[in-house]
Amino acid sequence: MAPAASRPGVLARRMLGVPKNFQGNAEIFGQGEPVDYLYEVVSGAVRSTKVLSDGRRQIGGVYFAGDIFGLEHGNEHSLGAEAVVPSTIRVIKRRTLVQLTADDRALAEDLLAMAMCQVERMHRHELMLIMTAQERVNSFLTEMGQRISIGDVISLPMSRQDIADHVGLTIETVSRIFTDLAGGLTIRLTSARMIVLRDRPARERGTGRGGLLD
Amino acid sequence: MAPAASRPGVLARRMLGVPKNFQGNAEIFGQGEPVDYLYEVVSGAVRSTKVLSDGRRQIGGVYFAGDIFGLEHGNEHSLGAEAVVPSTIRVIKRRTLVQLTADDRALAEDLLAMAMCQVERMHRHELMLIMTAQERVNSFLTEMGQRISIGDVISLPMSRQDIADHVGLTIETVSRIFTDLAGGLTIRLTSARMIVLRDRPARERGTGRGGLLD
């Protein structure tokens, strides 16, 4: 339902920051780098990643048009960020933005709201991570359905590996659950990255967030 | 190393909010209730919980003296909060606090910093949730070691069930890992809730966050 393209964010609406282009898989900032800028997706898709010394990778979040990322407390990024596909990103100096909030109270409130939005998204992510494999994949699909579907069709920008690292499973488990869901008529797989959502009620039942207590 | 008691937080330092007492296991606010107040632990311990309709429970975070909780974006609490042990909590109206930020720029910045602190804590929690059972329990102990140990001794306020729900495991698995760690000389269990940290290097190796890429 949500429009996939051109959803201006807090920065774009105010014409803040400068748009920059990145190729697919290009690094936007690396983990451990100083936190000097704030970023907003104009078009494309971005993943935030953390790589452990043994090679395990976590994808903390995926960001689409209008989403803010790079907001952190410390002086160093604990997660890096990479473009998933060719993307345009608005970049603004953190200090500049903070200075602007002195005059612009609405901007200050938007900033706090964004931080809390981030907290909320992370709550959902955390919740997903304690659920079963089926529920995790279902949650992922439901979230993508809300964020980037056109009608009932989701065009996934990311690989199975990206999904696996986001939901905390292996690529094989994710793949198996996709085929299970397709067999059960919950989704239809036009191709590996083209997904048609079919039975929304069934899928939402499968997210483990039943009724009242969601 | 960290002092367990009397670590005044943002509200206490400014004498904001009114202190209120809660018994152990008393509800401070329920999930689904409107977000009208902000809370700060003066003494004791608080857990934020989410209960799913099928009875599964997640403990999103545990809060000790000086910690803020109850900060959310939406109008309803997506997680509830309960005192773990008898606790004193400062309570302040959210609106009041927001109004105060108009005059007090430092307060506004503290508020944003707290939100980002929360984001950081959640990042660590998320990361923990994709690791193995051993690593999760090790991470938990290391975090408690940093936050509430006196010397090398941790006095846990919460039950095994609370720990299990926080790290996304069953109570049995948590218990087994505790005894394994005690057998391996990483910790010593004076009693079920009295833990002496022994081999810090070994434990930190066991958190899965090796070297550079932490």
Next chain:
DNA sequence: CGACGCCTTGATAAATGTCAAACGTCGTGG
């Protein structure tokens, strides 16, 4: 002393990860 709550331990089942191979698709070059 007894009962209750919490914690531990054991046996077994279920879920997920690992390793290996086959399959498809897409772009390149013959």
Next chain:
DNA sequence: CCACGACGTTTGACATTTATCAAGGCGTCG
């Protein structure tokens, strides 16, 4: 236009981890 190769995805057999079910121990408080 077709063949080939690279890469991502799917599938299968098997190993490992963790959950489940059940029982027993331990400490505390009446």
